Amino acid sequence: MKEVTLKQIAENLGISITTVSKALKNYSDVSKKTKALVKEEAKKLHYKPNVFAVNLRTKESKTVGLIVPEIVHHFFSSVINGIVEEAERKGYLVIILQSNESYKLERKQVDLLISKRVDGIMISLANDTVDTSHLLEAMEHDIPLVMFDKISKLVKCSKIIINDRQAAYNATKHLIDSGCKNIAHFRGALLPQNSIDRFLGYKKALEDHGLKYDSSLVYMCERVDYEDGRRAAEQLIKDAKKVDGIFAITDMAAVGAMTVFKEHGIKVPEDISVMGFSNWFLSQAITPALSTINQPGYEMGRGTFKLLRKEMKAKKAGIPFEPQTKVLETFVVKRESTK
Amino acid sequence: MKEVTLKQIAENLGISITTVSKALKNYSDVSKKTKALVKEEAKKLHYKPNVFAVNLRTKESKTVGLIVPEIVHHFFSSVINGIVEEAERKGYLVIILQSNESYKLERKQVDLLISKRVDGIMISLANDTVDTSHLLEAMEHDIPLVMFDKISKLVKCSKIIINDRQAAYNATKHLIDSGCKNIAHFRGALLPQNSIDRFLGYKKALEDHGLKYDSSLVYMCERVDYEDGRRAAEQLIKDAKKVDGIFAITDMAAVGAMTVFKEHGIKVPEDISVMGFSNWFLSQAITPALSTINQPGYEMGRGTFKLLRKEMKAKKAGIPFEPQTKVLETFVVKRESTK
DNA sequence: TTGATATCCGAAAACGTTTTCGATAATTTT
């Protein structure tokens, strides 16, 4: 039971490999009759082109790489679904890699993708990525690159993001509009752009509405997860801060905080309002349901691949490509954790 | 700026392609001196072998495929981490695909992996997979296959699982030992083997301890998620069943049930004990913390790839391989949701 | 010196496809 190749088909039909190849690809210089013959024989033998040979010959793998900090996160898994769906429709396979929020690993993953000769790379940066030489390396290899969500402004490539600053502004404004006077912020790590932007949006909203910014009301949630939210909330309680609203950088952190409040008999939203960010699928399931900012992961995923595709096509056609940045809309989702 | 190839190096050094290739792979029939020269030149030019050519020549891709029902689930993401880590250490890239619990998509993904000529496939079955012809097809293509967690007994390949029946038995017994007399079960879909096994373990535990099995206490959670848990719990309350313990097939379902109880003023574990399954990372975070069964996802992942590797090596060496089944240990994690 | 034995190197085939370009046969035009 040997591998079935073009050669095999050609021999069976007594014609040349060339003709078989062209027949299967509907070249105009092969007759209807032989086309039919070839296709029939191919079907009969269950012919599948050897992708290794095709890759070598065409110099493309019909494969793209995707690097995310963590696969588990609901937001990223939405993005993944969007990317994969769009990619599949265009005949591309996507290789999903994790950086585990580590610059070192991220670098390694990029190198891996380069060595596997993917046709393009999509990436959302790790928290501690400041050096972007690995991305430049990819671009030097002439591999189209697009960044999404957690981007670096220093890299000249296509990007797709939300307006984190504006979204955070809106989230904070929602708290203010509902009557909060002393609003704390659970912020993310120092480096990531969106962590910075959300902080700035929070600050700006306070200032625009006559509330003065108090740096002692900003708590650090390094990993922006449930535990971080708990810790920050406990610290806030210990500090005995007079706070009637919290804008957390993440739904997970917000939920962590809310469970701590519950344990301490602090009522949400009566005693304190809580605002999350992302619209995690469980945030509408918990009690009280969490108010949050909707972050369109699926759409971002689709958009990411579409941008990449545009660039891949331009590259193949040999025409220059100008990187573009797309900004997606977010909106406030009012639920029970805010008044 | 041309691609750097063996030919390039050979020309620069005035030697043959053959020698360059052999030097880089430390063949014994090339002198120390030329080896050094070649390696130096290769490093200088940043030579990276063209993986397309290597694939074609060696007939292997150093790539394996992985199909899971859903990437987001914590359990599967643990498995993924285990697999990826082990694979990476052995120089393999893993292509992660989702079946979305759909047989049709699963089939398509398997075909995709075959057409991409992966060196091996790891799979956890979708809920509605009963026909296994796509897996046989993979095996006919001589692609090593191993199944994990959600397996089919009909396929003759290596498997790595937990003893779902025993684990469910232990979970139920834990409820019984803590004094529960009327224990309900939130079961999964009808087809999956582990859904069946967990149900059987539950039933057996009841019978072994003098509690009679009551089929009206078994509620269906088709998708075994949070919402299913809520629905089942609400139905249970509406049915006014006298129940003092629940064994849910999944932590998510258990958490869903617990929130419903909380909303109805039913105390856990005072009024009703709740037992989950999987040891989801949030199950220790919620209040009350959920008692559950620890399901070793990471270890399962590592074991899965190790089994696959064994078979891939055997295949390469041309020696026959006898499929093996490995059963991983689970244990009860007692927290606050049971007495 | 001769023959034997290591030691080192390279020619060439092979992997399976795609694509260029020229050749032949069939058809049309003049």
Add this chain to the structure above:
DNA sequence: AAAATTATCGAAAACGTTTTCGGATATCAA
């Protein structure tokens, strides 16, 4: 009928690597 055009096919090169096998040179024993 000759010339021009069209339709159909195939030879061959190319992609970049790996590996077999034989050839050349150097080293050694006789």
